[in-house]
Amino acid sequence: EIVLTQSPATLSLSPGERATLSCRASQSLSSYLVWYQQKPGQAPRLLIYDASNRATGIPARFSGSGSGTDFTLTISSLEPEDLAVYYCQQRHAWPYTFGQGTKLEIK
């Protein structure tokens, strides 16, 4: 089973700042890495698939990069509504697995 490790566990930033979230895999995923946003009380929402492709309707301030074992989700200029937990997930091999999440707090 592929293990995904996200860092940091919590990130506290102000509106307008840049957020950088990391995800490291226990083995190479090629580019089969997905990012989700989960706001309080809601289901997860697909943000980025295959490391760098924004899903339909996702604002351009969200971007993804990386390949192999190291991946990054960047939010270029934080908005108050970006308060959420962000999960990475691999679709390289079954069973698909998630990271433990990064909680993004907005000051």
Place this chain on the structure above:
Amino acid sequence: EVQLVESGGGLVQPGGSLRLSCAASGFTFSNYDMHWVRQPAGKGLEWVSAIGITGDTYYPGSVKGRFTISRENAENSLYLQMNSLTVGDTAVYYCARAPRSIPGAPDCWGQGTLVTVSS
């Protein structure tokens, strides 16, 4: 509007069974892989099962042999039969669809149904 609506959650005793349903609408159900993902309260996400458009199924070791995923395309419905439930199965269970172009990356999720396993 694309919609997934789960039902069937509730309180069940350890060792008991429960069947979850997911009603799909607003898209061609038979063209999508379907998934169940769960989330214990305050914790992270865990894949529970997946079923492809041809009926191929996938389970992680934690539920293999206890859970069965199925689909009925004529009814636009997805199911999860859960047997031999333990307290560790307590969670919100989400139904999700994944396009064939990006299998394993669900782009639409239901609101979830809560399963509580307790005596």
